[in-house]
Amino acid sequence: xxxxxxxxxxxxxxxxxxxxxxxxxxxxxxxxxxxxxxxxxxxxxxxxxxxxxxxxxxxxxxxxxxxxxxxxxxxxxxxxxxxxxxxxxxxxxxxxxxxxxxxxxxxxxxxxxxxxxxxxxxxxxxxxxxxxxxxxxxxxxxxxxxxxxxxxxxxxxxxxxxxxxxxxxxxxxxxxxxxxxxxxxxxxxxxxxxxxxxxxxxxxxxxxxxxxxxxxxxxxxxxxxxxxxxxxxxxxxxxxxxxxxxxxxxxxxxxxxxxxxxxxxxxxxxxxxxxxxxxxxxxxxxxxxxxxxxxxxxxxxxxxxxxxxxxxxxxxxxxxxxxxxxxxxxxxxxxxxxxxxxxxxxxxxxxxxxxxxxxxxxxxxxxxxxxx
Numbered sequence: 326x327x328x329x330x331x332x333x334x335x336x337x338x339x340x341x342x343x344x345x346x347x348x349x350x351x352x353x354x355x356x357x358x359x360x361x362x363x364x365x366x367x368x369x370x371x372x373x374x375x376x377x378x379x380x381x382x383x384x385x386x387x388x389x390x391x392x393x394x395x396x397x398x399x400x401x402x403x404x405x406x407x408x409x410x411x412x413x414x415x416x417x418x419x420x421x422x423x424x425x426x427x428x429x430x431x432x433x434x435x436x437x438x439x440x441x442x443x444x445x446x447x448x449x450x451x452x453x454x455x456x457x458x459x460x461x462x463x464x465x466x467x468x469x470x471x472x473x474x475x476x477x478x479x480x481x482x483x484x485x486x487x488x489x490x491x492x493x494x495x496x497x498x499x500x501x502x503x504x505x506x507x508x509x510x511x512x513x514x515x516x517x518x519x520x521x522x523x524x525x526x527x528x529x530x531x532x533x534x535x536x537x538x539x540x541x542x543x544x545x546x547x548x549x550x551x552x553x554x555x556x557x558x559x560x561x562x563x564x565x566x567x568x569x570x571x572x573x574x575x576x577x578x579x580x581x582x583x584x585x586x587x588x589x590x591x592x593x594x595x596x597x598x599x600x601x602x603x604x605x606x607x608x609x610x611x612x613x614x615x616x617x618x619x620x621x622x623x624x625x626x627x628x629x630x631x632x633x634x635x636x637x638x639x640x641x642x643x644x645x646x647x648x649x650x651x652x653x654x655x656x657x658x659x660x661x662x663x664x665x666x667x668x669x670x671x672x673x674x675x676x677x678x679x680x681x682x683x684x685x686x687x688x689x690x691x692x693x694x695x696x697x
Contacts, residue, residue, distance in 0.1 A: 368384055373497055499514060552564045566669060
């Protein structure tokens, strides 16, 4: 079994490397044809899958320089210095003035014809003349001949990209690092990936990443972040359900979670003058908890899943340990395919002593088995 897995993994790695080499060559070919915008797109595709590809960054910088975007070229130079200092030094030579770029302005020199084999070079000697009397620019030294003198780690590159506001590339690199990290170190990287996605405004993707953080040391932090994001997205019920898991936390989130729950409940049940007059309420319903509870249980039989979910949530607001409400919400989440929320309510049932941890784990394993 191990041998078979090793063969598959090797095949995947070889295929990935071959794909990167093909993209690199495709971009270089387009550049030589003066199709710099198309070359840029190819290099960006390459870097999306492999942000640490120093040759891809080298030629992307040249494509930026050739299309009159010195600031972007200078940004690639800054990253390249940490990935491969030899390539960075060569880039500074073939793009004179790139190091003096500041605030998007280029000072000194003009972009050289690095990817254009037929461009004229001032001061060229007769021996440098090509076909039809054109003057060939000396091509840059091949990246294959350079030796890296300083390399960023993958995580450092991801953080550098994130700080530079290049969150798409940063997220791609963080995802690579999650896969490469040892099992007991993945939660740390997932938290950084989640923050990167938050910075990009991709809250739903960030929530999915935080859901995967399961280690007991970092789980409370992930739950807190998820609760914040649900609240920011206006999903108050989900936010409350998430914060409730922190009410007994001993790492410092319990008090904040309880305060957040109170705030959310106030937001849910307070009315703005713009909401219009309140809907009529049956006499005594608000004053009689039992009548209110019965009314909510009636709503749990509704056809609309949202109505049922809202009813279960309000029942749990009245009594967070209500076994029937927890079980009903758990079954509803299972029915809707919301696995992580189903798991949340199972763990709440364990917390309140309704079921054992082994029973919860068995149901989770059964559910995962049906999804495969």
